[in-house]
Amino acid sequence: MNPTLHDVARVAGVSIKTVSNVVHDHPHVRPTTRDRVIAAIGQLGYQPNLSARGLRSGKTGVIGLAIPSVREAYFAELADSIIVAAEKRGLGVVVDQTNGVRASELDVIAGRRLRLTDGIVFSPVHIGEQDAELLHAQFPLVLLGESVFGGPTDHVTMHNVSSAQAAVEHLLEIGRRRIALIGADDPDETTSVGSAALRVRGYRQALAKAGIAYEPALVRPAGSWHYDTGAAATRALVASGTAFDALFALNDTLAIGALRALDEAGVRVPADAAVIGFDNIDATRFTIPSLSSVDPGREAIAEVAVEMLVERIAEKGAPVPPRRIKPDFHIVRRESTGFAHVVDAVREDATSAARVV
Amino acid sequence: MNPTLHDVARVAGVSIKTVSNVVHDHPHVRPTTRDRVIAAIGQLGYQPNLSARGLRSGKTGVIGLAIPSVREAYFAELADSIIVAAEKRGLGVVVDQTNGVRASELDVIAGRRLRLTDGIVFSPVHIGEQDAELLHAQFPLVLLGESVFGGPTDHVTMHNVSSAQAAVEHLLEIGRRRIALIGADDPDETTSVGSAALRVRGYRQALAKAGIAYEPALVRPAGSWHYDTGAAATRALVASGTAFDALFALNDTLAIGALRALDEAGVRVPADAAVIGFDNIDATRFTIPSLSSVDPGREAIAEVAVEMLVERIAEKGAPVPPRRIKPDFHIVRRESTGFAHVVDAVREDATSAARVV
DNA sequence: ATGAAAGCGCTAACAA
DNA sequence: TTGTTAGCGCTTTCAT
Numbered sequence: 001m002n003p004t005l006h007d008v009a010r011v012a013g014v015s016i017k018t019v020s021n022v023v024h025d026h027p028h029v030r031p032t033t034r035d036r037v038i039a040a041i042g043q044l045g046y047q048p049n050l051s052a053r054g055l056r057s058g059k060t061g062v063i064g065l066a067i068p069s070v071r072e073a074y075f076a077e078l079a080d081s082i083i084v085a086a087e088k089r090g091l092g093v094v095v096d097q098t099n100g101v102r103a104s105e106l107d108v109i110a111g112r113r114l115r116l117t118d119g120i121v122f123s124p125v126h127i128g129e130q131d132a133e134l135l136h137a138q139f140p141l142v143l144l145g146e147s148v149f150g151g152p153t154d155h156v157t158m159h160n161v162s163s164a165q166a167a168v169e170h171l172l173e174i175g176r177r178r179i180a181l182i183g184a185d186d187p188d189e190t191t192s193v194g195s196a197a198l199r200v201r202g203y204r205q206a207l208a209k210a211g212i213a214y215e216p217a218l219v220r221p222a223g224s225w226h227y228d229t230g231a232a233a234t235r236a237l238v239a240s241g242t243a244f245d246a247l248f249a250l251n252d253t254l255a256i257g258a259l260r261a262l263d264e265a266g267v268r269v270p271a272d273a274a275v276i277g278f279d280n281i282d283a284t285r286f287t288i289p290s291l292s293s294v295d296p297g298r299e300a301i302a303e304v305a306v307e308m309l310v311e312r313i314a315e316k317g318a319p320v321p322p323r324r325i326k327p328d329f330h331i332v333r334r335e336s337t338g339f340a341h342v343v344d345a346v347r348e349d350a351t352s353a354a355r356v357v
Numbered sequence: 358m359n360p361t362l363h364d365v366a367r368v369a370g371v372s373i374k375t376v377s378n379v380v381h382d383h384p385h386v387r388p389t390t391r392d393r394v395i396a397a398i399g400q401l402g403y404q405p406n407l408s409a410r411g412l413r414s415g416k417t418g419v420i421g422l423a424i425p426s427v428r429e430a431y432f433a434e435l436a437d438s439i440i441v442a443a444e445k446r447g448l449g450v451v452v453d454q455t456n457g458v459r460a461s462e463l464d465v466i467a468g469r470r471l472r473l474t475d476g477i478v479f480s481p482v483h484i485g486e487q488d489a490e491l492l493h494a495q496f497p498l499v500l501l502g503e504s505v506f507g508g509p510t511d512h513v514t515m516h517n518v519s520s521a522q523a524a525v526e527h528l529l530e531i532g533r534r535r536i537a538l539i540g541a542d543d544p545d546e547t548t549s550v551g552s553a554a555l556r557v558r559g560y561r562q563a564l565a566k567a568g569i570a571y572e573p574a575l576v577r578p579a580g581s582w583h584y585d586t587g588a589a590a591t592r593a594l595v596a597s598g599t600a601f602d603a604l605f606a607l608n609d610t611l612a613i614g615a616l617r618a619l620d621e622a623g624v625r626v627p628a629d630a631a632v633i634g635f636d637n638i639d640a641t642r643f644t645i646p647s648l649s650s651v652d653p654g655r656e657a658i659a660e661v662a663v664e665m666l667v668e669r670i671a672e673k674g675a676p677v678p679p680r681r682i683k684p685d686f687h688i689v690r691r692e693s694t695g696f697a698h699v700v701d702a703v704r705e706d707a708t709s710a711a712r713v714v
Numbered sequence: 715a716t717g718a719a720a721g722c723g724c725t726a727a728c729a730a
Numbered sequence: 731t732t733g734t735t736a737g738c739g740c741t742t743t744c745a746t
Contacts, residue, residue, distance in 0.1 A: 004723055015733045020725065030732055050473045051411035052723035055738050060408060062419075062451060062473055069437055071639070076433035080426055083454055092451045092473065094419060097440055116407045116419055116449065116473070227643040260643045264698070282428070286584040286617045288645050341621070361739055372717045377741065385715055409739035412722050717746075722739105729734075 003044040012040035023048060054116075062092040063309060064114030066122040068100040070224070073253055073281040074298075075123070077146055078144075081302030082121060089310055091118075100224065102126035109134055109141075119309045125194050140312035142305045146195045156305045157325045158296040160195050163329040164202025165209075167276050167294050168248055170211050170331050174273055174338050176246035179207070182233040182258060183250030186221035195297065199250050199278065217242045222254055230257025239263045245273055246337075250294055252284055253279035259336070275336040289335030294340065297327035360401040370398035380405060411473075419449040421471035423479040429583070430610055430638040431655075432480070435501075438659030439478060446667055448475075457581070459483035466491055466498075468589035476666045482551050497669035499662045499672040503552045511669065512681045513662045515653040517552050520686040521559025522566075524633050524651050525605055529567050529686050531695050533631055536564070536575065539590040539615060540607030543578035556607050557637065574599045579611055587614025591688060595622045601628055603694075609634035609641050609650055616644055616693070632693040646692030654684035 005023075006015040013018065014033060021029050022037040029037075054060045065082050067075040083093045096114050098104040105124050107113045114120055119140030127134070132151045135143075143155045169269050181203050186198045190314050204214055217240065222233040230249060234257065237244070247262075249255035255277030259269060267273050269289055277284060280295035296331070311320075333339040362373040362380075369376065371390060386394075390469050397403075411417045422439050424432040440450045448580050453471050455461040457677040462481050466471045471477055478498030484491070489508045491501075500512045528536050542553045561571055574597065579590040587606060591614065594601070604619075606612035612634030616626060624630050624647055637652035656657065659684050668677075690696040 006723080016724085017726085017731055017734080021732085024725090030731065033731080047468065047472065049412070049723050051408055051415075052738090053725080054408035054473070055406070055412045055722090055740085056724045056726085058408075058738080060473060070427060070440065071434050071437035073433070076430070076436075077428050079433075079436075079452065080428035080454065082426065082453060087454075092453070092471065094449045095436065095440060096449070097437065097444075111404065114449065115404065116411070116417060227639060231643065256640070256643050257519050260645060263645050281582060283613070283640065286588065286613050288617060288620050290617075323391075326638070348587060359739095363739080373740085374718080374742085375716055378716085381741090387715060390715080406739050409722090410741080412724085412738090413740045413742085415722080660741095715746100718744090720741105722741090723734085724738090725736105727734105727736090730732085 001050065001145065004049070005046075007044055008037065008040045008046045011044060016202055027341055039214075057112060059118050059313070060116050061090065062094055062117050062311075063306070064094045064096055064117040064120040064122075066096045066098055066108045066114060066120055066124075068097055068123070068125055068338055069097050073283060074279040077281060078123070078298055078302060081299050082306060083286045085303045088307065091306075091310075094173050098125070100125040106134065108171045109137055111138055116352065118313045121305050128194070140309055140315075142309045142312070144301060144305055147219075152322055154308045154322050156301050156308065157324065157326055158195075158301070159329050160198035161202040161205070163280070163294045163296065163331075164199035164248070164250075165206040166202075166329070167278065167332050168203050168206035169209075170292070170333065170337060171246040171248065171274055171276060172206065172212075174270075174274060177212060178215075178244045179203070179212075179246040179248060180237055180242070180244040180273075181218060181248045181250070182220045182230060182237065183222045183225055183254045184219050186223065203248060214277035215242075218244055222250075225251045225254050227253055227257040227260070230254030231261040232257075234258040235265070238262070238267065247273055247275045249275065249277045252279045252281045252291060255291055255293070255336075256287055259289075259291065269336050270338045274338060276331075280332050284332070284334065290341050292334045292337040292339070293332050294329055295332050296329050300327035302316035359406065360403045360405065362403075364401055365394065365397045365403050368401060369394045416475050416670070417473050418447065419451055419474050420663070420670075421451050421453055421474040421477040421479075423453045423455055423462075423465045423477055423481075425473060425480070425482055425564055426454050427452055430640060431608060431636040434638060435480070435624075435655055435659060439663060442660045442663035446663065448663075448667075455480040455482070463491065466494055468495055475670045478662050478666055485551070489665050497666055497672075499666045499669070501658060503555055507532040509679055511665045511679050513658050513665065514681065514683055515552075515658070516683050516686050517555035518559040518562065520651045520653065521556035521605070521607075521635070522563045523559075523686070523688050524635065525560050525563035526566075527649070527690065527694060528603040528605065528631055528633060529563065529569075531627075531631060534569060535562070535572075535601045536569075536605055537577065537594055537599070537601040537630075538575060538602040538605045538607070539577045539587060539594065540579045540611045541576045543577055543580065553607055562604060570660075572599075575601055580608075582608045582611050584610055584614040585615070587611030588618040589614075591618035592622070595619070595624065598636075603661045604630055604632045606632065609636045609638045609648060612648055612650070613640065613644055616646075616648065626693050627695045631695060633688075637689050641689070641691065647698050649691045649694040649696070650689050651686055652689050653686050657684035 005019050008019045009016045086093045105127050121142050123144040135151045135153050141153050220233045222229040277293040280293040284291040284293050362376050365376045366373045394562050443450045478499050480501040492508045492510050498510050529619050579586040579592045634650040637650040641648040
């Protein structure tokens with residue numbers, strides 16, 4: 001059995017309160033007493049029982065991170081950033097995967113998952129504006145991702161519309177006019193309330209501003225946002241015979257699948273079709289050609305999300321009204337839209353380079 | 358305040374023992390009583406307090422996963438598999454990142470991290486054979502990765518030597534003779550005890566069997582195993598002027614960086630140099646060209662690791678002696694070693710395809 | 715089939 | 731400055 005406060009107290013010849021005071025660095029402990037207690041702790045290898053502490057304090061020191069899947073590159077990088085931000089504050093992170101299944105997402109909101117946590121950072125896929133009612137969670141909650149307008153919870157989101165618009169404007173700036181998009185919501189699918197619609201809106205705004213007509217044939221659904229669906233959507237686009245000179249993929253994984261499908265079809269990137277993705281995942285610097293992308297400020301998102309969650313957890317009395325934060329984004333120009341490869345990654349992208357171990 | 362067993366008992370007009378019996382599906386509860394209790398639970402929205410349960414039972418229902426970084430593709434996929442395997446058994450997973458720092462790894466072993474867990478699955482980088490002494494953890498522990506021969510803990514490892522040998526034999530089979538390797542331990546670095554040495558051994562065995570002399574100039578260190586270090590090591594290899602007609606990268610991330618560097622140098626893959634990686638991460642099917650790799654059986658590793666850990670957690674009395682398990686590996690042949698691209702991913706690689714959402 | 719009560723290890727209010 | 735003690739919510743033993 002592990003030693004307890006009582007054991008330490010006995011060995012040190014003091015009461016458990018004194019041991020507790022030492023453990024918690026309380027003042028008003030005589031140095032000699034402190035030394036004796038510390039010696040006893042060392043001798044016994046005492047470690048506080050976190051279940052007992054949790055029961056007593058109502059805090060576990062662990063937060064939950066609910067994401068579709070850590071296997072998707074963007075979420076892996078997000079999880080990394082969240083774990084780093086949490087560790088800075090002495091918190092552990094339990095990772096829960098919803099697989100984008102709405103029922104699982106509702107379980108997260110209802111508190112039926114991730115129970116041994118003080119609060120949850122949640123990146124939903126199928127919970128949206130129409131679900132504002134549901135979002136009154138009984139625990140500290142910070143939402144990531146697309147905006148649930150007017151919802152009752154803190155929210156760290158991205159400039160989905162304006163950054164997508166900026167991505168398309170980048171394609172327009174380099175002279176492209178027939179810009180395809182992959183990753184749109186399937187028109188048959190009624191449940192989707194995610195980022196897709198917002199990014200498509202940005203796409204349409206950019207086109208409208210440039211006086212280019214929206215062409216439905218250029219906008220392709222992809223189902224989930226993975227390599228294989230990106231490749232499949234692109235193959236379908238090519239097979240359709242619709243001419244295009246640029247491709248906006250709604251995330252980088254789709255874009256990497258698209259690069260592959262374009263290569264198979266003999267479409268040169270960027271000569272025949274420029275490509276831009278979204279998320280700026282690590283791999284974008286090493287595809288062939290390297291992939292231009294929208295950097296949504298992932299580290300800032302994670303840092304802010306954890307900070308807000310910690311504040312909510314510490315909150316007493318009247319709650320602060322829900323806050324909405326959108327970190328800055330920027331467009332990263334690489335070979336897939338005609339820009340030179342930068343070998344020195346640090347100069348190109350200080351944010352991710354800083355994390356390279 | 359959340360409702361407790363007492364609240365439920367009061368509302369249902371029974372004692373807390375009876376509520377507890379209902380919650381735990383104990384027999385010997387009269388159906389009418391059970392219904393009343395269930396109604397009260399529903400009415401109050403009762404959820405057991407896991408801290409209290411943990412304090413009482415000594416179990417938290419959470420396991421720890423300690424890996425270098427979830428940002429690295431292989432570990433992201435491993436974490437996914439571990440989380441899935443744990444969820445099947447009703448367990449949560451706290452993810453801890455060691456960043457491959459030895460001091461952090463020692464903290465994991467000493468139980469100074471990941472404290473609110475019932476046991477830990479640990480993939481160390483800098484803990485090896487010479488540390489067998491240290492590995493007497495005071496909690497259930499399952500090690501992943503390179504083999505700590507004779508250690509006191511359960512271990513799920515890979516056939517590092519024989520699978521690396523098989524990878525090189527694959528390159529030999531397609532007629533390559535000057536096979537470079539990137540990702541070896543830096544000769545100046547004395548702390549490394551990871552998979553690198555074992556995989557290099559497999560490389561040397563394959564060469565020896567084929568009667569090919571080992572050439573140190575073909576074997577390059579890369580520091581950490583990332584895209585950028587793979588690219589840098591490959592650039593250095595090319596710049597050295599040492600002729601080579603194949604490249605074995607000790608993991609896929611290195612290999613993807615190598616593909617990029619080879620492309621920059623005008624070396625065609627596989628015509629001028631065939632390339633094979635290790636891990637068979639999702640991205641390998643979508644690089645240009647697609648990347649041959651060693652599939653180490655990640656899902657089986659995760660499943661077995663969690664199963665062993667659960668057994669250890671449940672263990673009473675005399676412990677079962679430490680077990681060592683090595684799931685099967687296999688070589689996946691793709692374009693980078695001259696094999697045709699298979700569009701239908703399901704046929705090519707049933708294991709990972711099964712997980713595609 | 716159900717109830718009463720001890721106690722898991724800790725924190726913190728109160729006492730000395 | 732240090733000690734005593736109640737009680738967090740649950741599980742479980744023992745009684746009934």
